[in-house]
Each structure stands twice: as structure tokens, then as C-alpha cells.
Amino acid sequence: MPPILANPLTQLALAVVLGALGVALLLPKPRVRSVAGGTFLLVAAFGILGTFLVLRFGQPMLMRDGTNSALGSVIFWVFALGSVLFGVQVVVQRNPARGAIAFAFVILSTCGLFLLLAAPFLMAATIVVYAGAIIVTFLFVLMLSNVRGPSDENDRTREPLLGSLAGFGFIGLLLFALHQGTAPSNDGFDSELPSVVVSNADRTAIEVAYGHVEAALAIEDAAAMQQHADEAQQALAVLLESSPSISSNDPGAKVQAERIASLKPLLRKLSDASLENKPEALRESLVSLRESLSLLRGVAELPARNVANLGYLLYSEYLLAVEMAGTLLLVATIGAVAIAARRKEATA
Amino acid sequence: MISLPHFLAIGAILFGLGLIGFLSRRNFITMFLCAELMLQGVVLNLLAFGRYHGSLHGQAFGLFIITVAACEAGLAMALFLVLYKRGKSLDSGDWQAVREAGVSATLETEALPAYVPDESPTLPVAGRIPEQPEVTVQEPFRA
Numbered sequence: 001m002p003p004i005l006a007n008p009l010t011q012l013a014l015a016v017v018l019g020a021l022g023v024a025l026l027l028p029k030p031r032v033r034s035v036a037g038g039t040f041l042l043v044a045a046f047g048i049l050g051t052f053l054v055l056r057f058g059q060p061m062l063m064r065d066g067t068n069s070a071l072g073s074v075i076f077w078v079f080a081l082g083s084v085l086f087g088v089q090v091v092v093q094r095n096p097a098r099g100a101i102a103f104a105f106v107i108l109s110t111c112g113l114f115l116l117l118a119a120p121f122l123m124a125a126t127i128v129v130y131a132g133a134i135i136v137t138f139l140f141v142l143m144l145s146n147v148r149g150p151s152d153e154n155d156r157t158r159e160p161l162l163g164s165l166a167g168f169g170f171i172g173l174l175l176f177a178l179h180q181g182t183a184p185s186n187d188g189f190d191s192e193l194p195s196v197v198v199s200n201a202d203r204t205a206i207e208v209a210y211g212h213v214e215a216a217l218a219i220e221d222a223a224a225m226q227q228h229a230d231e232a233q234q235a236l237a238v239l240l241e242s243s244p245s246i247s248s249n250d251p252g253a254k255v256q257a258e259r260i261a262s263l264k265p266l267l268r269k270l271s272d273a274s275l276e277n278k279p280e281a282l283r284e285s286l287v288s289l290r291e292s293l294s295l296l297r298g299v300a301e302l303p304a305r306n307v308a309n310l311g312y313l314l315y316s317e318y319l320l321a322v323e324m325a326g327t328l329l330l331v332a333t334i335g336a337v338a339i340a341a342r343r344k345e346a347t348a
Numbered sequence: 349m350i351s352l353p354h355f356l357a358i359g360a361i362l363f364g365l366g367l368i369g370f371l372s373r374r375n376f377i378t379m380f381l382c383a384e385l386m387l388q389g390v391v392l393n394l395l396a397f398g399r400y401h402g403s404l405h406g407q408a409f410g411l412f413i414i415t416v417a418a419c420e421a422g423l424a425m426a427l428f429l430v431l432y433k434r435g436k437s438l439d440s441g442d443w444q445a446v447r448e449a450g451v452s453a454t455l456e457t458e459a460l461p462a463y464v465p466d467e468s469p470t471l472p473v474a475g476r477i478p479e480q481p482e483v484t485v486q487e488p489f490r491a
Binding site for chain 2: 027031053058059062107110114116126153157158164166174310317328333336339340
């Protein structure tokens, strides 16, 4: 590769210009529309963007020891490429029904990416809501409108070149910010997601301690509360001894070790409070300990018990938001019926 | 182990593509699908950051975004139906009469290509050639 092309900024600028020209050529227009030229330019642009990502940030999926996980990378690239290519189809398709089908494929591809991000419930919900409901609703409206032959709405585009320059300029700016924002010395900690490394013994210790903290907070009696607090402390002492060291090379283990180490000051506060025999201070430190412990529990179960933990989170911390979302759905339903069912007034 | 910037980049690309479509396409339904494309990019970002911090808060946010998108879809479909009943087309350009004062109208100078209907399918000998419906090519819009 010539040295000028190895510069990440040159790659970004080149990809932005090529991509904008490609989409501008592909967008439906009465005269200058070149499918072959636009496709060629877009393939070149996304190829350059992929090269930029790999050169700058490495492969997307890594094994525990830092080597490239070939299968994981292939899965990521297949889904990423699928979502981007079908996304282009949504934008440039003349026939909106084909655009809607392409959008369904974008949804399926991004759902694959959701699975890679350990969100199986959200994947299922997205497929049901988007590919199942929204697409079908819009195909229904399209069938009603029944356009035959070339028409203004499908075969004309407003400012194709300026529009695609705006969009690709935006993409370029975001990727440039990503390039500037992550540390250039890629030591693997800042830019990689933590893998979850919790042994069964750790998980049991966290569960036992959490149970004792809950029990201690549920009772008023100072002596019984003290006893539960002591047992929680014992369980956590085992956890602190067995946790991996912070200097570990695996970023996931490092994050987990830091999380567990962040329990230390809380435990110190707890033992201070129990030594001084102050029930109020004890209760306060137990509450803060419960918060960190529930976070640790969630981390331990992020991939495995996704639905259970998501439900727990929604109906505890986001209860008000859930109620408001339900109200919003109701209001939107009433509004849609009120708007669409007006017959006599609309023609008057 | 997963790398965060790759997911952010895919989210950014989806958002940018949706932006292009929303700015330049004229069919209401395509414009709406492009807005949904932008929302998908946003959800991808939220999930990636949620995974990065090892918590489920990103997924909770993503769920609320899907809820809002569903409301939006229902309302948008109702509005498109009303607009279609009035203007007999899904073209957003038909509504440029309500543009801001001082903005000049967009005039179409190029004619649309002629409509070539698909050839009728080959029929067996006993069949009758179905009548082709009358084709009306729409006139370009003039403000």
C-alpha cells in the first residue's frame, strides 16, 4: 500500500468522497443514473472504510489471549456488511416495496449484531416489532397507494449530491471522532469490551452476600441486622481473596477484578459502622453495598439470564419509564385511530 | 471479547445512510424507513456501550427506543393515509405549497422516462389475452 493511503485521515476522506458520489449516482433520477458506476464507487468506499477499521482498531472479535477469533470475526463482518449493503438498498431503491423488504433484511442483520452484543431478548423483540409489524403495516399502505410506472415520488430525488455529501460527511466526522477519541497506543484495554469471567464460586459468594444484605435490610432489630452483616462480610472476604489480580493481561478479568476491588472501601465502611455500633450508619453502608452487589450479580449473568435480569431492571429501576412507555403507546393508538378514521371531515 | 469501535462505526454508517435517504428521497414511506434506519444505528450504539460497561442499562434504553419507534410507525401510517386521501400520491413534493415564506418552489425540468408496461405472460392457446389497464403517466408537479 502506498504510504499516503496508509494514513487513516486520507482513507476517511477518500471513503467519504467515493461513497457520496456512489450514492448520488445510484439515487433514482430521470437522467444521470449509473447503477454499475455507483455500485463500483460504493464497494470501493466501504472497502476503504473496512480497511480503516481493521488497520486502526484491529479485528472485531478476539480470543481471551488476544489472538484473532476467526469465526467470530467472520460472523461480525457478515452481519455488518449485510446491514450496510441492505441499508444502501433501502435508500436507493426506486420501488418502495423493495425498499421495505431490504429494510427487513437490515433488521435481520442488525439483530445478528445484537446477539454478538449479548442481547438475545432485544434481538427477538426487534424482529417481532420491526420485521413482523412495522414492515407489514407499511407494505399494506403501499398496496393501497398502487403506483404504476415512473412517478415523481419514486423516480425523482431532491438534491442527490448534496444529500449524500451531507450523509457521508457525517459518517466521516463520526469516524474521525472515533479515531481521535481512542488512545493511539492500542494496549487493548480502552477499546475492547470486557468478557465476563466469573467463576461459579465467585457467583455463589456474591449471591450469598447479596442474600444476607437483603435480609439485614429487611429487619429492624439491630442485633439480627449485625449478624447478617457479619455473614455477608465473611462471604465477601472469600470473594476478595480469590478474585483475579488487577495486573492481569485479560481486559475482562481486569475489569472484573476492579469491580470486585471496588467493594473494599464499602466493606471497610461496613466494619467501621459495626465496630462503632451505630445502626443508622450500618444501614446506610448496607444500602450502598447492596447497589454494588446487584451490579456484580447483573454482570455475572449478562449473557446467560438476559431476560430475567432485563425484566428485573425494567420493573425496579425503570418502573416509571415503563409506565410512561405504556401510556405513550396508548396515546399513539388513540391518535392514530383519530387521525385515520376521519372520513367526512377530510373531504369537506 | 468484542471490540467497541467496530460496532460504533457500523452504527454511524447506518445513521448516515438513513440521513441521506431522509434528506433526499421524496416518497413518504421511504423517508420513514430511512428514519427507522437511523434509529437502528442509535440502538446499536446503545447496546455496544451497554456491553462495554457490562450492564443491562443499554438494553433497557434500546427497548424504550423500540417502543417509541412503534408509536411513531402507527402515527406515521395514519398521517400518510390522510395525506394520500387528499393528494392521491405519497410524494412529499406535492406539499411544497406549505413551505416557508421566501423559499422558492422546486420546479422539475427533466421529463420522467416513458412507462413501458411489462409484457403479458405467455398464455396457453385456449387463453384470452387480458386487457391491459389504461396507463396514465403523471405530469411533473408545478407549483
